[in-house]
Amino acid sequence: MIAWWQILLLTLYAGYQIMDELNWYTCAGSAVFSGMITGLIMGDLQTGLFIGGSMQLTVLGVGTFGGASRIDANSGTLVATAFAVGAGMNPETALAAIGVPVAAILVYTDIAGRFANTFFGHMCDADIEKMNWGAYNVHYLFGAVSWMLSRMIPVFLALAFGQGLVEGITTALNGDLKWLGDGLSVAGGALPAVGFAILLRYLPVKKHVAYLLLGFVVAALFGTAFTSIMNLNANIVAVNGALGKGAVDMVGMFNNMSMLAIAIIGFALSLLYYKNNQRPVAAAGAAEGDDDDEL
Structure with a gap:
């Protein structure tokens, strides 16, 4: 089970890591760092590093240009590690069954955050024309809040209300659907190789x-x-x-x-x-x- 204080800390970290990826660049906005922090909070550093490292290798060759959105490997690592430890799920299975789908789904929340940020950007432009610097500072900070909420809200909902679903999936994958669980484990182990293949596709x-x-x-x-x-x-x-x-x-x-x-x-x-x-x-x-x- 995931305790309430763990959900709170992981939700706050989900908001912090997207801002670090965009502005602060302390490496906290990376999949391997996300796995380490989540592993420390959940009490299983080894599982966190394994999932974070695997996800990091998976997205080695994935990048963005301009305003393009990409899969959120950091949040996917966070949720996969939390449920792998909390529900006792196999790390490879958690990576394939939870980490990658969550990372893909958060593309939509990333787009929502970008739209909201554009709205506040226009408000900042209007403040500059009026030379209203106090309002400009407030609206500028609202842009950061929209980015953070684009990660914090889905991560909180997943951790707070998805535990029963994940535990049921874990039980099924270890029971009647063990063949599917074994296949997901193999897929999770192969994902880093896919990341290397994508990277080699773009390297000279x-x-x-x-x-x-x-x-x-x-x-x-x-x-x-x-x-x-x-x-x-x-x-x-x-x-x-x-x-x-x-x-x-x-x-x-x-x-x-x-x-x-x-x-x-x-x-x-x-x-x-x-x-x-x-x-x-x-x-x-x-x-x-x-x-x-x-x-």
């Missing part, structure tokens, strides 16, 4: 295919190597335990080493690419300088 992959192949191979090799080291450590601990000797724990040392190594290699390749592309620019600048001297 053909131009930099060598880096793509190298990154894939490096990630696979490091992942396999460090997983093998951790498995070896588990065997050593088991043998030492049987012999009554002290355990040698290497998991803490190598647990995050693979991602760190991959990140450093990626940074090095990016730096090399940047340096190589700076040389033609510098050469062109030098050639222009020589031409000026000749003139």
Whole structure:
């Protein structure tokens, strides 16, 4: 169950995160951050990070231009995490059955918030013509309120009145409709791959295919190597335990080493690419300088 104070905090955070996405840019308006905050409030940080990270990967290649609306991955993550923890739903199932649909439905509330904001924008224009700066400040703040309510109202309604429905769905997916629940779990696990596919569709992959192949191979090799080291450590601990000797724990040392190594290699390749592309620019600048001297 979701307690009243959790609903209150999550509703307030839903309003905060859209304003952060639009104005403050502290990274609180991202799906992974939404999962972390919701997980902390609900008391299950691991589930929150899993759903938030999965949703973040799903929308990697999704963006907006001008006044276009896109799926609200942040609110979808919030609601999915809250119900996954509160109703005991499988995280992958919650992502596919709740997170993505909620994120898609909130496109309509996003449009409503934009319409309301346009209304207050015209009021601000009229205040400027009259030089009524006090009213201008009030109407400007009303624009922020409309954006916040476009997230706070649907999130509050979902959390306050949707618990019974979600619990019923969870029971059904674990019972007679288990086949559907298993399918949703598979779909939820595949969503990050869909996000990567969309991202690769818009990136200049053909131009930099060598880096793509190298990154894939490096990630696979490091992942396999460090997983093998951790498995070896588990065997050593088991043998030492049987012999009554002290355990040698290497998991803490190598647990995050693979991602760190991959990140450093990626940074090095990016730096090399940047340096190589700076040389033609510098050469062109030098050639222009020589031409000026000749003139």
